[in-house]
Amino acid sequence: MSLVFPFSAIVGQDEMKRALLLCAVDPRIGGVLVLGDRGTGKSTAVRALAALLPPMNAVVGCPYGCDPKSSNPCEQCRSRRTAGNTLPKSAKIPVPVVDLPLGATEDRVVGSLDLERALTKGEKAFEPGLLGRANRGFLYIDEVNLLEDHLVDVLLDVAASGENVVEREGISVRHPARFVLIGSGNPEEGELRPQLLDRFGLSVEVRTPTELKSRVDVVRRRDAFERDPAGFVEQWRKTDAKVRRQIDAGRNQLESVQVSDSALEQGARLCIALGTDGLRGELTLLRTARALAAFEGASQVEDSHLQRIAVSALRHRLRRNPLDESGSDIRVERAMSEVFA
C-alpha cells in the first residue's frame, strides 16, 4: 500500500478531524457526512484516519474480522465456538477502512457467489462483499451524492441494522456488518437525497481556508509530501502516534465517562429548542459529547463538550425546511446560546 498523507499534517478543518476521531472512539455515533468545497482534504482525511487507527483484535481466518469476545459473531465463528468449546485464535489486525468505489456493482457490495470456486469447482460458496469486509471498521464513499440510488438504499439499510442479509438462488447468508459510514461530497455537484442526510450521526461542513497562512501551509505540506512521501510521513509519525494513543485511551475510558442528569437535560432542551424530529438527535448529541469527553480524558460530560459538538450533531436534523439549509449552523448556535445562557 502506498503511503498516505498523515492525519496530523492536515491543515485546519478541525471540525472534520474531530468528527472522524470521535467516530473512531465510539463507532455508535453513526458515521460522518462530510460536505464541502473542492480540494478541502475530505478524502485525504479519511484515508489518513485509516493509517492512524490502533489495530484491533480479530479471529484469525474470519472473513468478517469478528471480535473473539463478541457476543454477536458471524455464523462461522459462532459454530466454531459452540462446537470447539475453545476460542479460536485471534490476532491484531488493522481496522478495515473500505473504499466503496463509484461504479461498484451490487453483488460486490453485499457479497455474492464466489466466482472462482463456482466456475472451477462448481461449488456454491458465498464470497463476502465490501460490507462484510468493512465489519468493525469504516466504509468510505467519496462523492456519496453520485452513488446510484439502489446502492445507497442497501447501504443505509445495512448500516442501520448492523447486519447484511443475502438471499439469492441457493445462497442464504447473514453476517454482521457494523461499520462507521463515512460519506463525502460536494452538494453543488449533485444533490444529496434528503433521506440520506439524517442517517449520518454527524455532519460536518468543510470550507477552503480563507487566511493566506493556512492556504500556504496546505500547499507547502502537500508539495513536501509529494516530493518525499516517506520522509514527510516520518516527520509526522510522532504526532500521529500521539493521536493514536489518545484514541486508544478514549476508547478505554468511554464507558466510565459520567453523563450527569443536567447534561441530559441540556441536550434535551437544545433539541426541543431546535425542534428536531425524534430522539436520534439527542442520542447522537450525548454519545458524541461523551466520546469527546473520553477523548480529552475528562471524567464526565460538561456543557463545553456538548457545545463543541452540537453543531455537527444537529445541523442536518433541523426541521425540514429546505430554505434554511445554509442557516442551520446559525440556528443551532442561537439555540445553544439560549440553552447554555
Next chain:
Amino acid sequence: MIDPRWQQALGAAALFAVDPSGLGGVVVRAAPGPVRDAWLEALTELLEPGTPIRRIPPQVPDSRLLGGLDLTATLHAGRPVAERGLLAEADGGLVLVPMAERMGTGTAGRLAAVLDAGEVRVEREGIASCWPARIAVIALDEGLETEDRPPIVLMDRLALWIDLEGISPRHLDPGPWDASVVAQARAAQATFETQVSDGDTSDAIEALCRVAEAIGVDSPRPVIAALRAARAAAALEGRSELAEDDVALAARLILGPRATRIPPSAESPESSELSEPPESSEPTESLASAESSGDASPPPPWDPGQPDSSEAKRSDPDPGDPDPGDPDQAPDSIDDGKPLAEVVLEAVRSALPPGLLAQATDSRQTRSRASAQQRSGRVGAVRTDPRRGRPDGTVRGDPRRGPRLDLVATLRAAVPWQRLRRREGSSMLVEVRTNDFRVVRRVQRATTTTIFVVDASGSSALNRLAEAKGAVELLLAECYVRRDRVALVAFHGQNAELVLPPTRSLVRARRSLAGLPGGGGTPLASGLDVGGAVADTVRRQGDSPLLVVLTDGRANIGRDRQPGRPRAEADALLAAQHWRAEGYAALLVDTSPRSHPAAQALALAMGARFLPLPYADSSVLSGAVKATVSGTLGAERPRHAHAQVRV
C-alpha cells in the same frame, strides 16, 4: 504571423508533456476542427514515444471504463477472467474525452477518483481488482454556450485550461519545443523534485497562494498544480531552480483561467477593498471585446516578460549544466524589487477569462468569495442529471415487465452458475434463469425549469425588493420539493443579466438571490428579453420553462439602454408579446405597493397569470405556480410535468 494564443496553447502542451500525470490533464475548449487536431498532434509528438492514448466516449458504460468480468474469456477458460477497462489500459498515458461537456457527473466522479489514486479499484461482477492507472485526461470541451462545461469535479483536477476558439487554422506554426527538449526536461523534472531548494519553493508557494486569493481561486488543487507547472517550466528552460518567470507562467496558465474576480490593482495591493481598478479592468475589457468581436489579433496573453519562443530557443536546454537561474537575473528583470506575488499577479491579469468583468463587478457587492464563484456560470455551472431516458446502469429485474434486457450483463450474471446448474441436471451450454436477468434502467426526467426574472431597479428596491426576494424564496422551496431547476435573471440600471444559469442547487439560488444588488433604472424590456432567451435554451434542452416575473411594471429604460418611460414601456410590451407568441408559461407578480395598470397590461401581453404581491402569501404563490405549470403545460406534457419516470 504567429498567433500568440496558439503559442500559448503550444506552451501549455509542452508544460503538460513534461509532467502529464502531475498536472492531471488539459481542458481544451475548441470546436472539432483543424486547430484542435493540430494541437493534439503537437502534443502527441511531445509525449514520450509509445505513450498509450485511449479515447473514451462521454457515455461509456462502467464495464468498459473500469473493467470487469471478461465474458468470452471466462466462458472459454472456465474460470473467472478479469478484463481491464479503458482507464487501466491507459496507464502511463492519456485518456482523451471528446464532448467532455456532455459527460455525466457519474463518469466524471470515476475519472476523478482514478486521477487521485493513480489506480482503478474495481468491485464489479464478482471481480475485485486494482490496476495501476497513472493517467492524465485531455478533456475536449466542445460546448457552445459558456455554461456548457465539463463537470467541475473533473475540471478541478485538470491543471491546464486552454481555449483554441478563434485561432486561425492558417497560422499553425510549430512551437519552439521539440520532443528532445521536452524529453530532457522530463528527465530533469524527476531529479528536480528532490533537488529544488525549500526556500525557493516557499517563495513560489506564497506567491501562488496570494495570487489565487486575489483572483478568487478557492480550491488548493490548482495552486499545487501551478507549483508543479512552474517546475516543469523551469525544467523546460534547462534550469534547476524556479525563476520568477516560471511561477508567473504557471500562474497565468493555471490560475488565470480559473479567476472568479478581478484582482485589486498592483499599485494598491494593501487596499482590501475591491474598488474598480482601472489598471486591471482595462486589459480584461479589451480582451473580452476582442474575443466577442471575433477579432483574434490584439492583446496577446503570451506577452512581455514571458519566456516566449525566442527565449526558449536562446536559453541553454542542457540539463547537465543547470543555469544558475537566480530569480533576479532571470531574463525578465524589469520587475526587479517587486515581491514575487505582484509580478505573478500582473502576469495573471493578462490571462483573466473574458466576461469576468461583469461577474466580478457584480460579485463585488457580496464580499463572499464562495458566492462569487457560484455566480460565475463559467466556473460553477454543472450539468447534473440526464434530461431524457438515458440508460442509468443495469439492475436485476424482469424484462417481461417492460424494461429492455441487457443481454451481456445477463450472461455475465449467469456464467458463474453454469457448472452448478449443470450439476443440477441442466444440459444446456448456458442456462439462464430468472435470477440472472439484468435490465437496463433508464432515468427519464421531464423537469420544469423555473426562471425568475427579478426587477431589482431603484423603484422596486425602494418598494419591496426584500419582499420580492422573500416571495422568490418561497417559490424556491416549492421548486426544491418538485426537483425543478431554477434560474435567475435580474435587471436594474442599464441592463439585464443571467445571474444564475439553470441549476438544481438551491444553495446556489439562495446565494445569488441574497447577493442581488438593487438600484438604478428599470430596463424591463431587456429583462424580459434575457428571460426569453433563457427559456428558449431551456426548451431546447428538453425542459419546460416557466417564467416568473417580479416587477412593478414601471419600465423606464428601453432596449436601446436610453431612459424614457413611453419608449421603455412600449419595448417591454413588445418583449412580453414575444413571450406569448412563443407560448412560454409565465406568472407575473406585481410588486408595486398599489396594484398598477402597467403591470396588469404587461401580464396580459405576455399571457401570464397576474398576482399582486400584497396577496401573495406563501400558499397563494405556490398555488399560482402550480396552477401555471399544470394549466399551461398540461396540454403538452403529462400532468406531473416534473415526475421522474423510472422504467
